[in-house]
Amino acid sequence: SAVISQKPSRDICQRGTSLTIQCQVDSQVTMMFWYRQQPGQSLTLIATANQGSEATYESGFVIDKFPISRPNLTFSTLTVSNMSPEDSSIYLCSVDSGRAGELFFGEGSRLTVL
Amino acid sequence: EDKVVQSPLSLVVHEGDTVTLNCSYEVTNFRSLLWYKQEKKAPTFLFMLTSSGIEKKSGRLSSILDKKELFSILNITATQTGDSAVYLCAVASQGGSEKLVFGKGTKLTVNP
Numbered sequence: 001s002a003v004i005s006q007k008p009s010r011d012i013c014q015r016g017t018s019l020t021i022q023c024q025v026d027s028q029v030t031m032m033f034w035y036r037q038q039p040g041q042s043l044t045l046i047a048t049a050n051q052g053s054e055a056t057y058e059s060g061f062v063i064d065k066f067p068i069s070r071p072n073l074t075f076s077t078l079t080v081s082n083m084s085p086e087d088s089s090i091y092l093c094s095v096d097s098g099r100a101g102e103l104f105f106g107e108g109s110r111l112t113v114l
Numbered sequence: 115e116d117k118v119v120q121s122p123l124s125l126v127v128h129e130g131d132t133v134t135l136n137c138s139y140e141v142t143n144f145r146s147l148l149w150y151k152q153e154k155k156a157p158t159f160l161f162m163l164t165s166s167g168i169e170k171k172s173g174r175l176s177s178i179l180d181k182k183e184l185f186s187i188l189n190i191t192a193t194q195t196g197d198s199a200v201y202l203c204a205v206a207s208q209g210g211s212e213k214l215v216f217g218k219g220t221k222l223t224v225n226p
Binding site: 033040041042043044045048058090092097099101102103104105106107108109110 | 118213214219
């Protein structure tokens with residue numbers, strides 16, 4: 001199994017600011033995934049981050065709002081830009097275990113936007 | 115569009131009760147169905163199901179998949195307060211993408 005560390009664990013942010021979430025994995029992985037979980041909602045995939053190429057965004061998510069970096073095979077960042085209260089969510093980093101869709105998740109980052 | 119629907123959305127039981135959580139899905143090119151337990155923020159893996167009719171079991175938890183009727187159930191027997199969590203169902207599809215589609219979850223509360 002992979003150990004995934006996310007920072008920050010939680011933060012309270014002001015409207016209009018941006019915040020970068022970091023995700024560190026203890027082993028090299030090809031793909032890293034960023035999910036969002038809004039209050040009372042399911043986990044929704046934001047984008048897939050591959051090392052050496054641009055992230056692939058899901059419908060409804062754009063690079064200007066959620067820029068992603070993937071500088072190496074163990075690290076990725078997700079920035080939530082120009083935040084509004086609607087961005088208040090848990091943001092989760094995950095990696096594939098290699099077994100038919102099973103994912104390992106980081107501890108999550110709970111963002112509250114005032 | 116792929117879809118996962120879980121029921122009930124919430125459930126309150128007493129310790130010792132047995133509960134059944136439901137998950138139905140519509141997905142193109144089904145590959146697997148997964149159950150996760152989410153206590154605080156990070157979901158933790160419980161089961162992965164790929165074949166119909168084969169029960170997966172881990173202690174008091176068990177799960178089974180029906181690929182004909184497109185649903186799965188998660189059973190928890192002799193519930194304990196530590197079972198209180200949100201239980202998430204997700205499906206993975208074939209075709210190269212590692213994307214999982216999640217349901218909204220069932221919030222289980224086990225009272226002493």
